[in-house]
Amino acid sequence: MDDRNGLAVTDLCYAYERGKPVLRGVSARFAPGRITALIGANGCGKSTLLNLLAGIFKPDSGQVLLDGRELGTMKRPAIARRIAVVHQSNAAPGDLTVEKLVCAGRTPHRGLLRPLDEGDEAAVRQAMADTDTVQFAHRPISALSGGQLQRVWLAMALAQQADILLLDEVTTYLDIHYQLEMLHLIAELNRKKRMTILMVLHDINQAFAYCDEVVILKDGVVMAQGEIGRVVQAPVLSQAFGVASEIITVAGRKHCLFRRQGGDYG
Structure with missing residues (x-):
């Protein structure tokens, strides 16, 4: 993993309570100039990872690297000039x-x-x-x-x-119109400004539509990462979320269908 350019984490561990790790040895690199979706079930560590990437939390062990430099050695204003964050x-x-x-x-x-x-x-x-x-x-x-x-x-x-933008479930409380408006705006910012954007999303279909890369967390570890069209497959989603899943293609675009184990698709 080449961590000299952009944002990356290596062997990152973090716990809110001793003996109860939220993140366990997370390593990932977030592709410069691309939009990366951070997905996974509730409680898997997505928002915690985002706060570590923003320098809001300090890791128990491991490193957050910005252009190869450990984030913990940088002063808060210097971090904020490179990394901006919008919370839920x-x-x-x-x-x-x-x-x-x-x-x-x-x-x-x-x-x-x-x-x-x-x-x-x-x-x-x-x-x-x-x-x-x-x-x-x-x-x-x-x-x-x-x-x-x-x-x-x-x-x-x-x-x-900043050239890196972190977004933590910014569409959560919005109706579908405003969700799509916000996601379109984010995609336009990436296209025009070549910003590196990492966003926590719950809607896998929106991730397919607007993101280039994906990092999937499960129980505090990275279970898959890479280009979204290659990485996001039905067995991976089933394992990550504990549901049955199917991926279909409509008008040339992938869509995910989910159901409870033993239930109907919906």
Whole structure:
């Protein structure tokens, strides 16, 4: 595994409680400039791995490597200039305006006290343009719908001008319209900016539609990784999720069908 370019983990272990490991010897490399889906059953360690990759958690053993450098040796602002993260649930004062929230994405570049300069303002404008949130600039975030607010959090992450974007189930609370809008936006950002994007997803069909690579976790270990069309096969999904599965092709695109063991497909 060549870890000199991009983001990688080697022999990563982590436990919230002693003797109860969540991740056990995880090794993976996330292809630069591509979209990687991180999938697996609930409790398999997906969000924990994302927090380790972002430098929010520190591993018990093993390494998180950014361009071959151990993440633990880097200061927090330096990490945030390279890696941005959007969580499933985020919090900010409800009276904060959209523009002010997006401006917070510039903190790794200017600190907390220094006012924005022209470069910061340009980065904020571009992030809001990329996410189609300019029209919300002066609204309080409490006035936004769930889908609109997720785009604003994404804009804040883009304002960091990081080249790696980590997304933790950002479509979970959205209806299908906003899910597809968010995923299309993420794919466009990857295409236009060549960002390395890693996102936790539960919908395997959405992973097929929008992702290039996949890492599948089961019980805290990597059970499969690589190009999504090659790696994601019915037996692998059945093992990962404990269900019966079938993959069909419709209009040239793969789709997954699942059923309970002994039940009907649905």
